[in-house]
Amino acid sequence: MTRVIMFGALQQVAGWRERDFTVDNLGQLRAQLALEDADLAARLASPGVFAVVNQDMVRGDHPLEPDDEVAFVPPVSGG
Amino acid sequence: MVRLEADAIDPGVLLSGFCAGRQETGGVVSFTGLTRGRTDGSIVTRLSLDAYPGYTEKVMAGLENEARIRFDVQDILVVHRWGTLAVGDPIVFVAVAAEHRRVAFDAADFLMDQLKTRAPFWKKETSPDGERWIEARPQDHEDAARWTPGDTT
Numbered sequence: 001m002t003r004v005i006m007f008g009a010l011q012q013v014a015g016w017r018e019r020d021f022t023v024d025n026l027g028q029l030r031a032q033l034a035l036e037d038a039d040l041a042a043r044l045a046s047p048g049v050f051a052v053v054n055q056d057m058v059r060g061d062h063p064l065e066p067d068d069e070v071a072f073v074p075p076v077s078g079g
Numbered sequence: 080m081v082r083l084e085a086d087a088i089d090p091g092v093l094l095s096g097f098c099a100g101r102q103e104t105g106g107v108v109s110f111t112g113l114t115r116g117r118t119d120g121s122i123v124t125r126l127s128l129d130a131y132p133g134y135t136e137k138v139m140a141g142l143e144n145e146a147r148i149r150f151d152v153q154d155i156l157v158v159h160r161w162g163t164l165a166v167g168d169p170i171v172f173v174a175v176a177a178e179h180r181r182v183a184f185d186a187a188d189f190l191m192d193q194l195k196t197r198a199p200f201w202k203k204e205t206s207p208d209g210e211r212w213i214e215a216r217p218q219d220h221e222d223a224a225r226w227t228p229g230d231t232t
Contacts, residue, residue, distance in 0.1 A: 008129055008201030009212035014189040033152065070129055075214045078192055079112050079171050079200035 002064050004029065008074045010049070014040050026051055026062040029070065065068040081139040083130060090156050090172050094168060097156050097174045100108045103169040106180035108187045110173045118165040118204060118213070119167055124165060125205040130161040135199045142193045149226075152177045152188040161200065171221055 001020035008064050011017045019042065023029045032042035043049065052071040053064070064070065090111040098107050114126045141169050143155050154176040164170055177183040195215055202213045 005131075007131055007199070008203075012212065052131070052134060052173075055131075055137060066149050071134065072199065073131065073199055074212075076197065076199055077195075077202040077212075078200035079195040079219075 002029070003069045005069065007071060008077075010040075010043065010072050010074050012041050022073055023064055023068075025064055026053070026058065026060075026070070029064065038041045043074075046074050049073065080155070081136055081143055082159070083132060083136050083158050084158055084224070085137075085163065086160050086163075088160060088169050088172055088196065090169050093156065093158055094174060095151060095153070101153075101176060103178065104176045105178045106183045107174055107176045107181065108183040109169075110187050110191055111169050112171040112191075114164045114166050114170050116169045121204075121208070122206050123204045125153070125166070126168075126170070127203040127205070128161045128170070129201040129203070130159075131199050133159075135159075136195065138199050139194070142190060145193065146175075146186050146190050149189065150175075150182050152182060152186050154187070155190070157194070159194070159198065159200065174186065176191050192219070192223040195219040211212045 001022055003018060006020050008016045020030060021029055023032060030041060030044060033044065040071055050073050052073055053062055054068055094109050097135055127154065139157055139159065141158060146155060152175050156174045158172045160170050171194065173187050175183045175186045196219050203210055204213055
């Protein structure tokens, strides 16, 4: 199972912070999330939201292994 | 060095420790960010700061490295809180040591602009009206863009 984590406002949109999914790549994960929650999928695809796999930012589609950790990170507000 | 802290930080203690034992340093510039009790006229009663331990430090270390490449500094310390903060609590501490002051001022300014717009932290303000997640302000992005237009997204 691939662990998926939502950060910042995304956890409020999703209604959860961490869940496990069985998927082969990031595209499948986005498609599965879209089936459950179209609003969340739209938010994840919006500008400024990035996917981070095993603590590295990735772009586009990306293969996922069962032990991978995927984080969706919205625009930041540090300092 | 960068640190992510779950517990309260004391800027005075951090600054004293950072200044101690320096023989080659001509100046140390420090900045302390505090939790504001009011944002855009609205009262803030509490601030929650979400972070991604591991990834957050990794990005912060990258920002420190950029500052070290860009400025001729001797040492850098960045300590950033996460978790729940009360109004008035220190949220971020940045200190830069250099042979001469101008470089230290500039590097601290640069680091704060980058932290505001690029470090993986997410703020949630609690007010009498409820809770709201907030993002970096347009002014923060303009500040960050002063250093190298176009490369701060």
